[in-house]
Each structure stands twice: as C-alpha cells, then as structure tokens.
Amino acid sequence: MARRLPGANVAPYTDCVVNNATGAEMADIGRLSAAGSNISDAVAAVVARPATTQCIAGAASAARATA
Numbered sequence: 835m836a837r838r839l840p841g842a843n844v845a846p847y848t849d850c851v852v853n854n855a856t857g858a859e860m861a862d863i864g865r866l867s868a869a870g871s872n873i874s875d876a877v878a879a880v881v882a883r884p885a886t887t888q889c890i891a892g893a894a895s896a897a898r899a900t901a
Contacts, residue, residue, distance in 0.1 A: 846897070850889035855880045 835844040852860065859880055866873045880886055 842897070846893035847890055850886050850893060851877055851880050854883055854886040854889065 835847050836842075839847075855863070859876060863873050863876045866876060881890065
C-alpha cells in the first residue's frame with residue numbers, strides 16, 4: 835500500500851485488511867510475503883469484501899478530514 839500511496843499513513847488501510855482477513859488468509863499473506871512473492875491477489879480478495887471496502891472508505895474519509 836505504501837507504494838500506491840507514497841507519503842501517506844497507510845496503517846488505517848492495512849488495519850482494515852488485517853481485521854477482515856481470516857486466519858488462513860493472514861497465514862497465506864505472511865507466507866507469500868516471506869517468500870518474496872506477490873501478495874496482491876491475496877490482499878485483493880480481502881479488500882473485495884463489503885466490510886473491508888467500508889472500512890477503507892471510512893479510513894479515507896477520516897484522512898481527508900484531517901488533511
């Protein structure tokens with residue numbers, strides 16, 4: 835996320851992904867990351883969920899309000 839949003843605090847967005855991922859998905863993301871593999875597809879599956887999308891929208895709204 836930091837590559838897509840340079841200079842931005844991406845912690846609220848990554849928190850949304852972590853909070854909405856299953857344990858198995860987090861393990862898969864960790865395994866792929868440790869192997870140096872692309873984790874985009876694994877993260878995209880979590881981001882596609884309505885709850886994650888709503889969380890990210892809320893985080894973006896809050897970021898705009900403080901900017």
